[in-house]
């Protein structure tokens with residue numbers, strides 16, 4: 336298979352594996368040690384709560400925009416007195432602060448990556464971390480004052496921005512080419528009319544069962560006599576929810592522990608951010624039938 340040059344290059348960088356292990360161990364260890372507040376913080380940084388959408392990509396626009404404005408202002412200040420030399424430094428500071436927040440969200444998302452995706456995420460994270468350090472150095476030089484220090488600061492910011500564009504390319508590659516943090520049910524074709532999926536005795540109380548409704552995998556589970564149906568594929572990274580753990584009305588994904596309400600598919604705990612499609616269920620004439628509640632398209 337022919338694959339993009341970035342993937343071919345990253346596949347050769349075997350040293351990324353121990354680095355990724357180290358980062359995941361540190362991030363996981365910190366959240367584990369924090370206990371319940373750590374789980375809440377992790378949900379906030381994934382975007383599970385209160386956003387209901389991945390947080391990291393929403394934050395990354397700010398540093399790239401602010402850093403671009405900083406570099407443009409830096410060069411403009413050399414040729415026009417209308418732009419004060421401090422303008423670039425101000426935009427740079429805004430970008431760097433936003434980048435720190437984006438890094439927290441990004442390394443939180445990185446914690447649940449694996450395989451080649453994890454390598455690309457690690458390369459992306461290392462590049463963006465280097466960019467932050469370069470921008471901080473540029474900021475420090477600006478505080479020094481003097482023509483030489485300012486020229487070095489502008490040069491560093493320029494290099495940082497170019498490196499940031501490379502990092503942003505890898506971030507986009509993770510999402511658009513590899514589907515990291517993309518809703519795994521976004522393209523599901525669910526039946527909009529009732530289709531049979533079994534008989535009532537196929538679904539005893541408290542047993543997670545996977546059935547096919549049209550082309551879509553559906554998780555069926557009866558709780559307190561009520562038969563519930565939601566997508567069987569975890570919206571985070573595609574984990575098989577029928578192999579998960581049922582805790583009351585909550586199913587826990589076996590891969591990274593996302594929690595979903597089996598009654599309506601709502602996310603109760605990350606890393607998933609998107610709810611699962613839910614189905615209407617009817618039992619009649621000895622048959623169980625389901626149809627999608629809200630068609631996704």
Ligand code: FES
Nearest residue numbers: 569572574588591
């Ligand atoms: S696949 Fe990651 S939590 Fe389900």
